[in-house]
Amino acid sequence: MIRPEDFREAMQRFAGPVTAITTIENGVPCGLMATAVCSLSAEPPSLIVCINKTASAHDTIIRQGFLGVSVLPDTQTAFANHFARAKGVDRFEGALWNFQETGAPLLAGASVAFDCRIATTHDGYSHTILVCHICEILLPNVDADRCLLWHRQGFVSLAAKQAAEKA
Structure with a gap:
């Protein structure tokens, strides 16, 4: 039997891109990391997007049926910290946002951003698994081709990691 703490430890070793998952309802943006x-x-x-059912934005994203996926570049650690810690609409302050076909907010400084409609949802135990059809792909920041990663419960930049390894 796999213990929950062993699973969490294993997943901490699994690096993943940091994304802002966003939508808008009645003119009010909503999102999560x-x-x-x-x-x-x-x-x-x-794309497949998995959202914890207890996340404050979960129900709004499901209800709206569309979302933005903005992949943060490794130069956006300060914004990532802000977006992760702030609540509600305050998460969106201090950044520029684009709006495409669906109306979901897409980070203007993202490495890449996807404007998506939710095609289907599936139960994923603690999460809802969203299968999303991509309506548009934006590559707004040509100088930010390296994405910010989440690893070991912290933000990691590939450039910083490579520099540290060379030192």
Whole structure:
């Protein structure tokens, strides 16, 4: 039997890209940070996004049926800390946001951003698994091709890690 603490320790060793998952309802942006995002298919272009059912933005994202996935570049650690710690609409302060086809907020300084519609949802125990069709892909920041990672309960930059390894 796998103990929950062993699973958590194993997942801390698994680095994942830091993403802002966002939507908007009645003109009010809503979102959360997530690392459980991955590609699903090129035909049709789609992603899988997993959201904890207890997250404050969970129900709003499901209800709206659309979301933005903004992959943070490794230069955005301060914004990532702000977005992760702030609550509600305060998360969106201090950054520029784009709005595409669905209306979901997409981070203007993202490495890449995906504007998506939720195609299907599945029960994932503590999470809801969202299969999302990509409506648009934005590559707004050509100088930010390295994404910020979450590893060992902290933000990690590949550039910083590579520099430390060379030292």
